[in-house]
Amino acid sequence: EVQLVESGGGLVKPGGSLRLSCAASGVTVKNAWMSWVRQAPGKGLEWVGRIRAETEGGTTDYAAPVKGRFTISRDDSTNTLYLEMKSLKTEDTGMYFCVYRPTWGQGTLVTVSS
């Protein structure tokens, strides 16, 4: 059974940085296409970005609103996916989910506020 557990969320000031983690079990992150999805309070789901399996290049793609500010990476030794977020804006506030389709983590809350 695949399980994904996110952590690292919290309160950060505009312009600040945060790194989210997604600890995976039941799947080897190195061999998987994995994504991050976010949801602003009371709003719909928004795809953030993805990383391809290592066998398919391990490259990343990002949604336009986060491109150049967010970076997805993984640590094969700990089987963990990361989302590094920089130059955070108030509109980045929301719940962030790690996804290995069809499995979702429970999410971690990011609040960007002064």
Added chain:
Amino acid sequence: DIQMTQSPSSLSASVGDRVTITCRASQGIRNELGWYQQKPGKAPKCLIYDVSSLQSGVPSRFSGSGSGTEFTLTISSLQPEDFATYYCLQHQTLWTFGQGTKVEIK
């Protein structure tokens, strides 16, 4: 980018009703579409993948259909636990979610 237009944005229905939700893609997405259910405070849960395949453990009252650019999620007989928000997701080119449909009790 592929846009997904989901309708309606909300609906009111009674237990036992048949409910249909539609997603239209801005271009063909082959069969790379899924449907997700989300309840307040919870992560989305996959109901349907590849347009019409029922995810393991999902009741058979849920079904998906469509092709090309038009896709439908049908709940054949709405149950109390089905009141939730539903999203379509295309993954043919990157990912795009529909805007969501909130199913409320009439």
